[in-house]
Amino acid sequence: MSSKPFVLLGKEIPEGKRTVIDLKVAKLHTRTTVNVPVIIERSNKPGPVVLLLAGIHGDETNGVGIVREIIDIGLNKPKKGTIICIPVFNIFGYLVQTREFPDGRDLNRVFPGTLSGSLASQFAYQFSEKIAPFVDCIIDFHTGGGERDNIAQIRCDKNDLKALELAKVFNPPMIVYSKNIAKSLRDTxxxxxxxxxxxxxxxxxxxxxxxxxxxxMGTRNVLIHLGMIEGESIVRETPILVKKSKWLRASHSGMLKIRVSNGSYVKKKEILGVVQDPFGEFKKNIYAPFNCHVFCINKTPIVNKGDALFHLSTEE
Structure with missing residues (x-):
């Protein structure tokens, strides 16, 4: 007995087939149509529908690289259920390597969108109406903005027990408690x-x-856990759980010399970095204010007073 039809973006997705559908965004002023490719792999057996999405911010190319690699090695071909891949969600931003949509808006702050709002809002509305209702689980791939370098981590709300369980299955170096941001994709x-x-x-x-x-590897672990692909999970030690965190900001302006490795554990008063002027007249050490893990470092060479430099856990 065959499973019930699966329809996405108005098209029935056949069992056991690879289907690519274009999610229409808009037309440029040159009348060139801009589409977002949606790659769907549906097995012959019923199961969960998982969405792997990257590039909601156009300059976050690590996420695009992750989904591309998943497709390249065939992890998106399930033995059970359906896997949907959207490697580049914000196609406009990706083309010119910017975070925002052409209207200047952050796409990740306009969900669920509106039918007649800004370009970003209309695009978010299409996703919210035509794709979101048909998926069960989503992995949304991001990077730090600008020169902020994140250790590999999963962020989830501490009260979302299902997400927390899957975060442990993903098995990243760190799991960071993070509240949902209003109008973000995750919140919607x-x-x-x-x-x-x-x-x-x-x-x-x-x-x-x-x-x-x-x-x-984390995505592979999740897909194995959900019974969608075969294999043995790759598990190291238990991920470090960051329940609370704080940004350590620059007390002076100058050139930043980093003295600590991202993801490391440091003790109170250990030197994290040095801010110095270009004329050799002053040098100010940046000390860890308490015992903590460092899970994001601002790697910009020049900093201003008040800039966020190190993201630290605030409890061991």
């Missing part, structure tokens, strides 16, 4: 009853092999 999908994992790793405008490998 969670309100629809979906299970959402938000992956953060690396920084924008890079393809970091370590981060890409973390994303691919």
């Amino acid at each position: 999908l969670t309100k629809l009853g979906k299970t959402v994992l938000l992956f953060e790793g690396g920084k924008s405008k890079e393809l970091n092999p370590t981060i890409i490998n973390e994303g691919v």
